Amino acid sequence: xxxxxxxxxxxxxxxxxxxxxxxxxxxxxxxxxxxxxxxxxxxxxxxxxxxxxxxxxxxxxxxxxxxxxxxxxxxxxxxxxxxxxxxxxxxxxxxxxxxxxxxxxxxxxxxxxxxxxxxxxxxxxxxxxxxxxxxxxxxxxxxxxxxxxxxxxxxxxxxxxxxxxxxxxxxxxxxxxxxxxxxxxxxxxxxxxxxxxxxxxxxxxxxxxxxxxxxxxxxxxxxxxxxxxxxxxxxxxxxxxxxxxxxxxxxxxxxxxxxxxxxxxxxxxxxxxxxxxxxxxxxxxxxxxxxxxxxxxxxxxxxxxxxxxxxxxxxxxxxxxxxxxxxxxxxxxxxxxxxxxxxxxxxxxxxxxxxxxxxxxxxxxxxx
Amino acid sequence: xxxxxxxxxxxxxxxxxxxxxxxxxxxxxxxxxxxxxxxxxxxxxxxxxxxxxxxxxxxxxxxxxxxxxxxxxxxxxxxxxxxxxxxxxxxxxxxxxxx
Amino acid sequence: xxxxxxxxxxxxxxxxxxxxxxxxxxxxxxxxxxxxxxxxxxxxxxxxxxxxxxxxxxxxxxxxxxxxxxxxxxxxxxxxxxxxxxxxxxxxxxxxxxxxxxxxxxxxxxxxxxxxxxxxxxxxxxxxxxxxxxxxxxxxxxxxxxxxxxxxxxxxxxxxxxxxxxxxxxxxxxxxxxxxxxxxxxxxxxxxxxxxxxxxxxxxxxxxxxxxxxxxxxxxxxxxxxxxxxxxxxxxxxxxxxxxxxxxxxxxxxxxxxxxxxxxxxxxxxxxxxxxxxxxxxxxxxxxxxxxxxxxxxxxxxxxxxx
Numbered sequence: 001x002x003x004x005x006x007x008x009x010x011x012x013x014x015x016x017x018x019x020x021x022x023x024x025x026x027x028x029x030x031x032x033x034x035x036x037x038x039x040x041x042x043x044x045x046x047x048x049x050x051x052x053x054x055x056x057x058x059x060x061x062x063x064x065x066x067x068x069x070x071x072x073x074x075x076x077x078x079x080x081x082x083x084x085x086x087x088x089x090x091x092x093x094x095x096x097x098x099x100x101x102x103x104x105x106x107x108x109x110x111x112x113x114x115x116x117x118x119x120x121x122x123x124x125x126x127x128x129x130x131x132x133x134x135x136x137x138x139x140x141x142x143x144x145x146x147x148x149x150x151x152x153x154x155x156x157x158x159x160x161x162x163x164x165x166x167x168x169x170x171x172x173x174x175x176x177x178x179x180x181x182x183x184x185x186x187x188x189x190x191x192x193x194x195x196x197x198x199x200x201x202x203x204x205x206x207x208x209x210x211x212x213x214x215x216x217x218x219x220x221x222x223x224x225x226x227x228x229x230x231x232x233x234x235x236x237x238x239x240x241x242x243x244x245x246x247x248x249x250x251x252x253x254x255x256x257x258x259x260x261x262x263x264x265x266x267x268x269x270x271x272x273x274x275x276x277x278x279x280x281x282x283x284x285x286x287x288x289x290x291x292x293x294x295x296x297x298x299x300x301x302x303x304x305x306x307x308x309x310x311x312x313x314x315x316x317x318x319x320x321x322x323x324x325x326x327x328x329x330x331x332x333x334x335x336x337x338x339x340x341x342x343x344x345x346x347x348x349x350x351x352x353x354x355x356x357x358x359x360x361x362x363x364x365x366x367x368x
Numbered sequence: 369x370x371x372x373x374x375x376x377x378x379x380x381x382x383x384x385x386x387x388x389x390x391x392x393x394x395x396x397x398x399x400x401x402x403x404x405x406x407x408x409x410x411x412x413x414x415x416x417x418x419x420x421x422x423x424x425x426x427x428x429x430x431x432x433x434x435x436x437x438x439x440x441x442x443x444x445x446x447x448x449x450x451x452x453x454x455x456x457x458x459x460x461x462x463x464x465x466x467x
Numbered sequence: 468x469x470x471x472x473x474x475x476x477x478x479x480x481x482x483x484x485x486x487x488x489x490x491x492x493x494x495x496x497x498x499x500x501x502x503x504x505x506x507x508x509x510x511x512x513x514x515x516x517x518x519x520x521x522x523x524x525x526x527x528x529x530x531x532x533x534x535x536x537x538x539x540x541x542x543x544x545x546x547x548x549x550x551x552x553x554x555x556x557x558x559x560x561x562x563x564x565x566x567x568x569x570x571x572x573x574x575x576x577x578x579x580x581x582x583x584x585x586x587x588x589x590x591x592x593x594x595x596x597x598x599x600x601x602x603x604x605x606x607x608x609x610x611x612x613x614x615x616x617x618x619x620x621x622x623x624x625x626x627x628x629x630x631x632x633x634x635x636x637x638x639x640x641x642x643x644x645x646x647x648x649x650x651x652x653x654x655x656x657x658x659x660x661x662x663x664x665x666x667x668x669x670x671x672x673x674x675x676x677x678x679x680x681x682x683x684x685x686x687x688x689x690x691x692x693x694x695x696x697x698x699x700x701x702x703x704x705x706x707x708x709x710x711x712x713x714x715x716x717x718x719x720x721x722x723x724x725x726x727x728x729x730x731x732x733x734x735x736x737x738x739x740x741x742x743x744x745x746x747x748x749x750x751x752x753x754x755x756x757x758x759x760x761x762x763x764x765x766x767x768x769x770x771x772x773x774x
Binding site for chain 2: 072075078079082083086256
């Protein structure tokens with residue numbers, strides 16, 4: 001599978017081309033879009049072109065189902081945000097919505113058809129304990145983690161252990177900054193807060209369009225998991241597009257990235273959003289960002305890793321090449337986030353825990 | 369719950385567009401769009417919400433109104449019941465404190 | 468097609484079955500399963516058009532090192548492993564649960580309740596029932612006595628007109644009910660039992676041919692009946708309040724809350740158009756008789772309390 005003949009990428013780059021898809025093509029595209037969790041997004045892109053009538057009815061059924069699921073996710077996020085505001089009544093702090101919640105509340109393009117598994121918010125570090133207590137008072141609880149994981153989060157992470165609402169079962173990640181303090185990159189949360197933009201009349205804010213893009217880049221290229229990351233790349237391409245419509249967005253982008261210590265992730269975001277999704281980046285910006293790219297061996301390695309990870313595998317390929325690529329990326333992102341000695345310890349613990357969890361886990365309960 | 373309430377707290381219900389109703393006699397089923405929760409209410413609970421959609425009221429004012437509608441005594445028991453009901457509805461997002 | 472041909476297609480491009488409105492592609496790369504799948508789906512029409520696949524199911528060895536060690540089997544949906552690896556000896560029930568997984572989690576264009584559905588004279592009965600209620604046994608018995616089986620597992624309701632779509636699939640029978648159905652109707656096509664699943668011993672009853680032949684015929688909901696198997700009880704319908712029926716149906720639904728307002732309005736309409744009952748029973752013959760007696764009055768559906 002290469003970039004140029006990948007039907008899913010073609011559909012994301014140029015939704016109008018889907019009218020030429022055969023049902024056989026659709027089988028491949030829908031399967032991979034499902035794995036990447038972007039069926040509803042694809043449906044939106046096609047609808048925006050006004051060509052939905054030209055799509056086979058049986059494919060449209062899948063779009064209807066995907067829209068229903070995405071609408072539920074958006075509704076849950078809106079309600080969770082509503083309940084978080086409710087719980088924090090009387091606490092003097094701004095709350096910055098991050099990632100999916102920010103997209104949904106502002107209605108930015110990455111919100112279209114999005115599936116969201118948890119809500120991420122950021123508060124100042126000196127308020128985080130107070131906020132956590134207020135949430136716990138209102139029905140959230142700290143998820144059961146073993147002592148190792150608790151310590152790991154509280155000592156080394158940029159967020160507290162996830163909170164889960166006991167009745168609604170929703171998961172909330174409470175951050176004080178966007179990257180783990182143990183990593184090599186240290187974006188200053190005070191700078192992010194300075195530029196944050198209020199939404200509505202309350203205390204809620206979102207990052208500026210520039211910082212949203214940088215956060216998404218930091219998330220994909222320095223932090224966390226990389227599977228299904230075509231979605232994240234599509235987010236960034238969307239943010240580049242809407243950001244680019246605002247005066248000054250491109251001019252200030254690389255400088256801002258440098259100031260936030262996020263120039264390298266930005267380099268990757270620009271590179272791969274252009275390569276995979278045909279994002280329209282001014283040449284001057286590409287050149288400016290190129291200064292922050294890695295030397296060629298790393299660049300070649302990243303190109304290969306991201307290519308295999310971004311194009312969700314077809315069939316069992318998921319379990320050979322790209323699974324290997326994902327593991328490599330997982331190790332890599334932990335490597336970047338933690339000093340080497342800690343890395344060994346964390347991976348060791350992680351694999352023990354997951355193995356134990358896996359062997360004890362029953363298959364999903366199915367009604368007979 | 370930590371929520372405090374006082375005699376002067378006025379309550380207001382979420383707007384009519386947020387709720388869908390089915391009135392099935394002695395049970396009223398209401399669907400709340402925000403939370404996507406379905407609640408079964410007594411006719412008194414349902415009327416409480418409808419009253420608070422019309423205008424913000426304190427628990428005592430609500431008691432006076434409901435005791436007229438349902439022709440029951442306007443006593444302390446009903447007041448305490450409604451105060452508890454408001455706290456419960458507040459948690460569910462059906463009512464909130466009026467600004 | 469011979470078992471050999473079926474096995475060959477299962478191993479290669481897969482068999483595509485019309486299961487109700489869904490084209491389901493089935494691939495099996497474990498040996499010895501073709502005859503069992505053929506037994507259950509012998510009347511089910513095949514799609515040879517190379518058209519759209521709605522559910523793509525594969526039964527095969529688990530990925531990674533377990534494959535090379537020859538350990539276990541698993542179910543893939545869209546080539547993604549869906550269940551933790553299991554003993555290949557229970558591959559058939561796990562395969563059926565794989566199809567269930569798709570039906571429960573995918574077609575959100577419909578409201579999907581966890582209930583058996585049967586139809587007679589154009590009127591459908593929706594039977595929600597938790598495990599132990601005897602829902603599947605009663606459903607199998609009715610389907611062997613003139614009631615058309617739409618599904619023993621899901622009531623799939625189209626929100627635009629509140630009609631129920633058939634999804635003819637084998638009826639899952641558990642433990643004692645396997646023998647109960649064999650005795651009730653010796654000519655029923657009941658598979659061999661598969662012991663050792665999470666739900667104990669499971670067997671499947673092939674759906675009656677009429678059920679498959681009329682898979683395109685929707686039915687309009689007329690009753691909601693919550694069955695309650697009670698040892699020694701005489702068959703009896705007890706009217707229940709609409710709100711109670713709604714609670715039963717919503718509580719156990721797969722996508723009632725996902726569909727949000729559409730789910731609420733659809734289900735509330737269905738409940739309003741149905742007679743709502745609880746049904747206690749023990750003897751299956753008597754139960755079938757009681758159901759049959761519902762029907763003549765059904766040109767105007769019976770009304771439950773609160774109607």
